[in-house]
Amino acid sequence: MVRFTDRxxxxxxxxxxxxxxxxxxPADLDALEAAVTGAAAADVPVVYLRGAGSAFCAGADLDVVASLSNPEAFARHGQRVANAIETTDCVVIAGVDGAARGGGVELALACDLRIATPEATFAExxxxxxxxxxxxxxxxxxRVMRExxxxxxxxxxxxxxxxxxxxxxxxxxxxxDPLAVAESLATNEPDALEVVKARMRDRRGREEQETAEAAAFGELVRAHAADIAADRD
Known part of the structure; x- marks a missing residue:
């Protein structure tokens, strides 16, 4: 079961x-994808992902894995959800408190930030x-850890x-308190958050990335010129 609340x-x-x-x-994966990607449509710029109880996420339900008739499709299903988390316009923060195992680690890896409590543990x-x-x-x-x-x-x-x-x-x-980190990040300008994520996630060549970076910077300056001037004063 996956639930969400908006602040x-x-x-x-x-x-x-x-x-x-x-x-x-599988149904949980679908609900997770809908909850995370739906935030952008609702104009909510930051998503905080957490687990209920004493664990973040144990990964795939092993009862499901043991009964799979098409394990490749199940792998693709999880990949699609992880890719949706990685590529959504929202900034996604994993708040890991307790155990993250297997697919739970992989979902956290797809997030933009992983904030752990001192009690967090990780394993594959x-x-x-x-x-x-x-x-x-x-x-x-x-990509995230050294090889x-x-x-x-x-x-x-x-x-x-x-x-x-x-x-x-x-x-x-x-x-x-990882949630406090998410709350603090959410006070930043939404369009700047979206642009920084998009630029950091860009896998194209350097020249294309720098061209896109300059264009995005120009758009933000024009959009926030009054605020920038007021802050300078």
């Missing part, structure tokens, strides 16, 4: 299946079952704590 400039999306550590079934334990993270995990993990750290994390299946996650780049910050 001023902020949508809080909660994975709400605490009895299964928020493990995700699928290798112990003959599996691996196929919701874009092998693509994003070495050597990413390989160690994914191949060992070991659990790392918040401090190691911070040291290796898996999380952006360790904070006692």
């Amino acid at each position: 001023d400039r902020l949508r809080v999306v909660t994975l709400d299946r605490p009895e299964r550590r928020n493990a995700l079934r 334990p699928g290798v112990r079952l003959g599996l691996f993270g196929a919701w874009g995990g092998t693509v994003r993990l070495p 050597g750290d990413a390989l160690d994390f994914a191949l060992s299946g070991r659990t790392i704590d918040a401090e190691e996650a911070l040291r290796t780049g898996l999380v952006s910050r360790v904070e006692p």
Whole structure:
């Protein structure tokens, strides 16, 4: 089950299946995608993703995985949702409190920021079952962590704590209240947030990126000229 509430400039999306550590079934993936991508249509610039109870997300529901007749389609399903999180115009922040495992790590990787509490832990334990993270995990993990750290994390299946996650780049910050970080970020200008995310996520060549960067900067200056002048004074 996935639920959300909207506040001023902020949508809080909660994975709400605490009895299964928020493990995700196909319907949950669809609901998550709709909740996150729907924020942009509702003019909500920041999305905060969290888990109910003592875990962030245990990943895919293993009862579902064990019964799959088309595992490739299930992998593609998770990839689509992760891609939707990564490419939505909204800034998406994962607030990780407690365990993030497997697909839960992969969903967090698709977010723009990962803010962990001191109690957060992370693992890709699928290798112990003959599996691996196929919701874009092998693509994003070495982009976010150093490649050597990413390989160690994914191949060992070991659990790392918040401090190691911070040291290796898996999380952006360790904070006692990740929601407060999201609330603070949501006070920034929505169009500037959207532009910064789009430019940082641009995978084109340098010249194309710099051209787009200059054009976006010009648009923002023209849109906020009065505010810029007032702040200078």
